[in-house]
Amino acid sequence: MSENGAGNESPVYVVLGAYGGIGSEVSRRLSGKGARLVLGGRDGEKLDSLADETDGVPVALDARKGDEVQAAFERAKEEFGRVDGAVNCVGSFILKPAHLTSDEELQETLDLNLKTAFNTVRAAAKTMDAGGSVVLMSSVAARVGLANHEAVAAAKAAVTGLALSAAASYLPRGLRFNVVAPGLIQTNLTERVTSSEASRQASTELHPLGRLGEPEDIAPAIEYLLSRENGWISGQVIGVDGGLSSLRPMPRRAVRG
Template sequence: MHQSNYVVLGASGGIASETVRRLVAKGSRVLLAGRSEQKLVELAVELNQPTFALDVTNSKEVDTCFAEALRLFGKIDGVLHAVGSILLKPAHLTTDEEWHSTIRTNLDSAFYVVRAATKAMMNGEGGSIVLFSSAAARIGLVNHEAIAAAKAGIIGLVLATAASYGNKNIRINAIAPGLVETPLTFRLTSNEASLKASKNMHALGSIGEPCDIASAAEWLLDPSTRWVTGQVIGIDGGLSSVRSRT
């Protein structure tokens, strides 16, 4: 049985850690990469996988991470970029630093990862790169200006790079979630009024759980999806495409 090798950025996050568990359960090797060394070590102890602590907004550290993955594994079959942030403010209240931080964390880091990953995969058998956009990049949501712009940039990055590297058998896709209950969204989901309003925005009347998104990430990373590229898949309870009845 072929053993696949993956690099997961933001590995200790809610969605990413669930995805990593699924990959490891199938016998894959995963380099757990992210900012919080303590959280990475906790996950590494659980899953017996290597770690790499880095700032994903630093391109040199990203390059070093992928060099380490090649040293450990010999080749990389898939990459998951699960790094992001949430800023809910209208444009006129958003500071320059909040804007730049949102773009840096979400879009700059994704570009650095795609650049390093494609270099690492180009001389091999190819592979799969999965990024995260957002339902907010596909439908206008109040107070989402900065994050919507950053996540819309992810969509453009996916489309262009899927075209550029298709001839190298490198597949690049994105998942665009709605609101998912993770540590990142705790401030929203822990407020009863906010949670109720959020549920009502989704046609299915509920917010997502990490497993809802991880199943799609696992599928996109798997070699069986060899004919899927340049896609932005909405896993969002209908938020971006279906009008709720309430």
Template sequence: MANFLLIAASSDIGAATARRLRDAGHRVITTARDTSVIEPDMILDATDFDAVDRVVSDAGELDGIAVFAGSMLLKPAHLTSREQYDDIVAASLTTSFAAVRAAGKHLRGGSVVLTSSAAALAGLSNHDAIAAAKAGVIGLTLSAAASYAARDLRINAVAPGLVQTRLTEGLTASETSRKVSEAMHPLGRLGEPDDVARAVEFLLDPANAWITGQVLGVDGGLGSLRPRQRV
């Protein structure tokens, strides 16, 4: 049995990961900002460095940490306010940095899995702020993996495409918008939370201890492929 801390486990992908890890017999500690969606083990503002540090310290011996925090904003840069930009960066990049910082202080070996996005790997219109923040997560993943490799602390990330969650309901609500979104993915469908949760579970698994500094696209090919159009 391994011990894992899931930050922002109220997200659909976080909840799916928690279920999978618990079903496999692992001890899972969950955090969320409040109790509106789940009853987390700990309430946590994941943008607060000191609060994240305390949660990781209080969690005891951990084999891994996964971070699922993020937000959605589809606007070009010139229509994005400073407040919106700050919120996007805080939700995705600051939370990731806070988790890596705490892991570097308290974990002796183990795994940290961050959440980036296919939008950081492919030029998608109107994803400017999200792409900037999620690209920062990729840079953090690579640098931190190098920083902590000598301590056997592995840092990896997943980069999902469009996954059907509460956060993305606005993009899949109508049949027309759903079909457009599906057509953007070479495999022709949107992701499910379990698609990403399986990848997070794989990267957390101590059995996969020779993997670090990797960004695993779980995106139906969106981030890297440009196939022929489906007919």
């Protein structure tokens, strides 16, 4: 089955975690290209504000609850007749070693990162009967051993495994599943790290490109994977991480020429 058999008609996307740092940037970019959006998140006021800005349809939901995610996808079909793509930007960030991480913190990390991703995959599989693209969010911490990241690394690595399996399962139905794996992105979620000058400097030095990421660095990759023009890409993990996952540059003082 070919992806998105709607010709040149504007695509329809479901954005979960829509008003967060990355989610809101993605929503603005997609809206600016003419996409029609259903925006999901827990804070109704923030959703309404973003919906006004992007002409999207706000749906208040808890993405940890599968029936509420399913309802958002069904709302998109009711409003626009189909769903062409979805991105789950819901997540959390915890910086603790395993022995200091409580059962409650571990469960919350798994729920916000893995369970919301699973709910997105399941709803897409039930709803996107004309094919399309789903983008999930992993992390550089799932690809590189970073100290004190055990909980989030475990959850994000599981998201990658989920996406790869779904890409194989639903390939015959024209559904694509890909993953974006960011480095440290400056959002409200990571403020506990970036607000401390010492921690911020240490984190910056980890990234070979010499700076922390911004939502504007991540949104184009998500938009690229969602686009029907890039329909030959599935089962991929795209690192947008300032080179952290793959580069080991020489010290700057050692570079000549």
